[in-house]
Amino acid sequence: MASRRPAGTKERIQAAALELFAEQGVQRTSLQQIADRLGLTKPAIYYHFASREDLVRSLVQPMIDAAEALLAAQEAAPGRDPRALLEAYVDMSMEHRAVTRLVVSDPATLGYLDLAARVVEWRRRVIALLVGADADLAAQVRAVVAIGGLADCTVMFPDVADADLKVAAVDAALATLHG
Known part of the structure; x- marks a missing residue:
C-alpha cells in the first residue's frame, strides 16, 4: 500500500x-x-x-459520506449483482481502512456522529440488497456473516495488499452467502 x-x-x-x-x-x-x-x-x-471532537468528526465524516453514497447508488441501480455490491463495499472500506481500524481499536469513537447506529443501518441496507428484505432467517444470517467478515478483513489483515485482500474477502463472502 x-x-x-x-x-x-x-x-x-x-x-x-x-x-x-x-x-x-x-x-x-x-x-x-x-x-x-x-x-x-x-x-x-x-x-x-474547534475541538478534538471536531477533528474526529473530520476523520469519520468522509467514511459516512462514502457509505451513504455507495448505498444510495446500489439501491437506485436496476439490477442486483452481489459480487459488484461486495466489491464496491470492500473498495469503500479499504479507502477508509485507517478510520475503520481506529473505530475498532477505540470503541469510544463510535459515539461520534452516532456512528454505531449508522453502521447497523448500513448493514441492514446491504443485507436487504444482497438477499432481499423478506429473506428467510438463514439467508439473513449468511448475509450478516458475509458483511461482518468483509469489514473484519479490512482490520485483521492490515499488511495485505488491498487488491489481494479484496479478492479473497469477496470470494469468501460470496461463498458464505451461497453456503
Missing part, C-alpha cells in the same frame, strides 16, 4: 491525529500532543479544528 504525504496543514493535522488516536486512543490524545508531533502550536490546531 502506497501512502501519500498530506499536502496542507489541515491534512497533516488529520494524519497525525489518526496516527496518535490509533496509538493511544481518542480520549488519551490531546490536541497539544498532535501539535507537538507536527511542530505546530496548539492555536494552529484550533485554527483548523
